[in-house]
Amino acid sequence: xxxxxxxxxxxxxxxxxxxxxxxxxxxxxxxxxxxxxxxxxxxxxxxxxxxxxxxxxxxxxxxxxxxxxxxxxxxxxxxxxxxxxxxxxxxxxxxxxxxxxxxxxxxxxxxxxxxxxxxxxxxxxxxxxxxxxxxxxxxxxxxxxxxxxxxxxxxxxxxxxxxxxxxxxxxxxxxxxxxxxxxxxxxxxxxxxxxxxxxxxxxxxxxxxxxxxxxxxxxxxxxxxxxxxxxxxxxxxxxxxxxxxxxxxxxxxxxxxxxxxxxxxxxxxxxxxxxxxxxxxxxxxxxxxxxxxxxxxxxxxxxxxxxxxxxxxxxxxxxxxxxxxxxxxxxxxxxxxxxxxxxxxxxxxxxxxxxxxxxxxxxxxxxxxxxxxxxxxxxxxxxxxxxxxxxxxxxxxxxxxxxxxxxxxxxxxxxxxxxxxxxxxxxxxxxxxxxxxxxxxxxxxxxxxxxxxxxxxxxxxxxxxxxxxxxxxxxxxxxxxxxxxxxxxxxxxxxxxxxxxxxxxxxxxxxxxxxxxxxxxxxxxxxxxxxxxxxxxxxxxxxxxxxxxxxxxxxxxxxxxxxxxxxxxxxxxxxxxxxxxxxxxxxxxxxxxxxxxxxxxxxxxxxxxxxxxxxxxxxxxxxxxxxxxxxxxxxxxxxxxxxxxxxxxxxxxxxxxxxxxxxxxxxxxxxxxx
Numbered sequence: 001x002x003x004x005x006x007x008x009x010x011x012x013x014x015x016x017x018x019x020x021x022x023x024x025x026x027x028x029x030x031x032x033x034x035x036x037x038x039x040x041x042x043x044x045x046x047x048x049x050x051x052x053x054x055x056x057x058x059x060x061x062x063x064x065x066x067x068x069x070x071x072x073x074x075x076x077x078x079x080x081x082x083x084x085x086x087x088x089x090x091x092x093x094x095x096x097x098x099x100x101x102x103x104x105x106x107x108x109x110x111x112x113x114x115x116x117x118x119x120x121x122x123x124x125x126x127x128x129x130x131x132x133x134x135x136x137x138x139x140x141x142x143x144x145x146x147x148x149x150x151x152x153x154x155x156x157x158x159x160x161x162x163x164x165x166x167x168x169x170x171x172x173x174x175x176x177x178x179x180x181x182x183x184x185x186x187x188x189x190x191x192x193x194x195x196x197x198x199x200x201x202x203x204x205x206x207x208x209x210x211x212x213x214x215x216x217x218x219x220x221x222x223x224x225x226x227x228x229x230x231x232x233x234x235x236x237x238x239x240x241x242x243x244x245x246x247x248x249x250x251x252x253x254x255x256x257x258x259x260x261x262x263x264x265x266x267x268x269x270x271x272x273x274x275x276x277x278x279x280x281x282x283x284x285x286x287x288x289x290x291x292x293x294x295x296x297x298x299x300x301x302x303x304x305x306x307x308x309x310x311x312x313x314x315x316x317x318x319x320x321x322x323x324x325x326x327x328x329x330x331x332x333x334x335x336x337x338x339x340x341x342x343x344x345x346x347x348x349x350x351x352x353x354x355x356x357x358x359x360x361x362x363x364x365x366x367x368x369x370x371x372x373x374x375x376x377x378x379x380x381x382x383x384x385x386x387x388x389x390x391x392x393x394x395x396x397x398x399x400x401x402x403x404x405x406x407x408x409x410x411x412x413x414x415x416x417x418x419x420x421x422x423x424x425x426x427x428x429x430x431x432x433x434x435x436x437x438x439x440x441x442x443x444x445x446x447x448x449x450x451x452x453x454x455x456x457x458x459x460x461x462x463x464x465x466x467x468x469x470x471x472x473x474x475x476x477x478x479x480x481x482x483x484x485x486x487x488x489x490x491x492x493x494x495x496x497x498x499x500x501x502x503x504x505x506x507x508x509x510x511x512x513x514x515x516x517x518x519x520x521x522x523x524x525x526x527x528x529x530x531x532x533x534x535x536x537x538x539x540x541x542x543x544x545x546x547x548x549x550x551x552x553x554x555x556x557x558x559x560x561x562x563x564x565x566x567x568x569x570x571x572x573x574x575x576x577x578x579x580x581x582x583x584x585x586x587x588x589x590x591x592x593x594x595x596x597x598x599x600x601x602x603x604x605x606x607x608x609x610x611x612x613x614x615x616x617x618x619x620x621x622x623x624x625x626x627x628x629x630x631x632x633x634x635x636x637x638x639x640x641x642x643x644x645x646x647x648x649x650x651x652x653x654x655x656x657x658x659x660x661x662x663x664x665x666x667x668x669x670x671x672x673x674x
Contacts, residue, residue: 163225
C-alpha cells in the first residue's frame with residue numbers, strides 16, 4: 001500500500017522531468033519509503049550532474065566556449081543569488097543569449113574546475129539559476145552554428161536527464177544503506193568503513209570486502225557528466241541490478257550451437273565448462289534440461305547472460321536463432337551474483353575465489369554501449385598470456401603490479417552473409433562474455449582491495465571520502481602526526497607503487513594500459529598502498545613495433561584495435577587514464593581534504609617518474625624510447641580525453657582537448673595551481 005502524498009511532495013513532483021517521474025512511480029509502487037528521500041535528493045543530483053557538465057564544457061571548449069572564458073566584471077544583483085563577494089567566478093558569453101556566471105571553488109591540474117554554488121544565466125537584465133544539466137546544454141547549443149547535428153545534442157540531453165534521475169535514486173538508497181552500516185559499525189566498534197570491512201571479514205569467512213567497496217561507488221565516473229546514464233533501462237531494473245543498490249543479478253546461461261560460437265581460453269576449456277566446474281550442480285541441471293528438450297548439452301557452448309539482457313535484448317536480436325535452436329536459453333539454472341562497480345561485471349554470490357563474469361549489456365553507460373565485441377572476448381586470454389610473459393621478465397615489478405587475469409571469452413558468431421551490417425554487429429556483440437579472476441584472491445586477511453573509484457566515494461560511517469580514511473589510517477601506522485604530511489607521503493607511496501608498472505609496460509613493451517580508477521584496484525594494509533591490481537584490458541593499446549623489438553608476439557582477433565602503429569595513441573591510454581583520471585583525482589582529494597599544495601604533489605609525481613625513466617633509460621636498448629616517452633609526458637600541454645565533445649560528435653571515436661600539463665617544468669616552478 002502506498003504512503004499518502006504530502007502537499008510538499010505534490011509540489012516537488014510538479015517540477016520533475018519524465019525520468020524523475022518514472023522513478024517516483026516505481027518507488028510508489030515498490031518502495032514507498034524511498035519516495036520522500038528521492039524527492040529530497042533530486043536537487044542534489046541535478047546540481048552534481050550540472051556541475052560536472054559545466055566543468056567539462058569549459059575544459060573542452062565545447063562549441064568554442066574556451067575562447068570566451070574570462071574573469072567576470074561585477075554584475076548587479078548577483079550577490080542576492082548566493083555568489084559571495086570575492087568568490088572566484090568565470091563568465092561564458094552566450095552571444096544573444098547573454099552569459100553564464102560559473103562559481104569556481106578550485107582550479108586543478110589538467111584544466112579541472114570544481115564548480116560550487118549556483119550557475120547563473122544573465123540575459124536581458126534578468127538573472128536566473130540553472131537547475132539542470134539539460135538547461136546548460138540547450139544554452140550552449142544555441143550559441144551559434146557548430147559541427148554537431150542537433151540530434152546528438154538532444155540525445156545527450158536525454159542521457160543527462162536519465163543519469164540525473166538515477167543519481168537521485170542512488171542518493172536516496174545510500175542514505176538508507178548508510179544508516180544500516182552505521183548501526184553495524186556501532187555494534188562492532190568500527191570507527192571507519194575500513195575498520196568495518198576488516199571486522200566483517202574476520203567474523204564471516206564468506207564476506208567479500210572488495211565487493212563492499214565496489215558497491216559504495218555511488219557517483220560513478222569522476223569526470224564524465226553522464227556517469228549514471230543507463231539508456232533503455234527503467235528505474236526498476238536500475239534499482240534491482242546496479243551496484244549502488246547492492247544489485248544481485250542471477251546470471252542465466254544461454255547455449256550457442258558450437259558451429260555458431262567463437263571461444264578462446266587459457267586452459268582449452270570454454271566459458272561454459274569452466275563455470276560448470278566452479279558451480280556445484282550447474283552441469284547436471286543443464287544436462288537434464290537439454291535432455292528433456294531432446295538436445296545434447298555437449299553440442300552447445302554456454303555463456304552467462306545478464307538477466308536484463310536476456311529479457312530485453314536476446315529475444316529480439318536472436319529471434320530467428322532461438323526458433324531454430326541455434327541459441328537455447330537455459331530456463332532452470334542460474335548463477336547467483338552480485339554487481340561490481342562496472343554493473344555488467346558480476347561476481348558469484350557464494351564461494352570465495354570464483355571467477356568474475358563480464359557480461360554483455362546493450363545499454364549506454366557513460367560514453368559506450370556496454371555490449372562486448374568479439375575482439376574483446378577472444379583477445380582476453382591472449383592478452384593474459386602477454387602480460388604474464390612480460391611480468392616473468394620483470395619479477396621485481398610483479399610483486400607490486402598484479403594483473404587480474406582474464407581466463408576465457410566467448411561470443412556468438414554472426415553469419416558472414418548477413419545482408420545488414422548493423423544486424424551482424426548486434427548479433428556478434430550481444431551474446432558475449434569474459435571470465436576474469438576475482439580481485440579478492442590478491443588481498444591478504446589484513447589487507448583491503450579497494451577499487452579506485454571508491455577512493456572519492458563518501459564513507460557511510462564518517463561521511464568523508466574513503467581516501468581520507470585511508471590517509472588517517474596511514475598516519476597512524478606510519479607515526480606521522482601532521483595530516484598534510486601524511487597525505488603527501490600517502491600520495492608519494494601510492495605513486496611509487498602504481499607508476500613503475502604502467503610506465504615500464506609503456507616504455508619497454510609498448511603496452512598502454514587504460515589504468516583509470518575503475519580498472520585499478522589498489523591494495524592497502526593499515527592505510528599504506530602495498531600493490532596495485534590492474535584489470536579489464538579491452539581498452540588497452542599496444543604499439544606493435546615496440547613490442548616486436550622486445551621479441552614478443554601476439555595473435556589477436558582479426559581487426560582488433562588493440563594493436564596500433566601510433567605512439568601517441570598508445571601513450572594517451574596511459575597519460576589520460578593513469579595521470580589525469582587516477583592520480584589527478586587522488587591529488588585533488590588530498591588537496592581538498594588535507595591542504596597539501598597541488599604543485600608539491602605533482603612535483604613529487606615527476607620526481608618518481610624521473611627515477612623510473614632514468615632506471616629504464618640506463619639500459620641502452622631502452623634509452624631512446626625512455627627519452628621519447630619522457631619528453632611526451634612532460635610536454636607543455638597534454639591531451640585531455642574530451643568526454644562531452646565525444647558524446648556530441650557524430651563521427652564517434654576518441655577526441656581530445658589540449659590542457660595545461662602540471663608535469664611540465666614551468667608548471668612545477670610557477671605558482672601553485674590549486
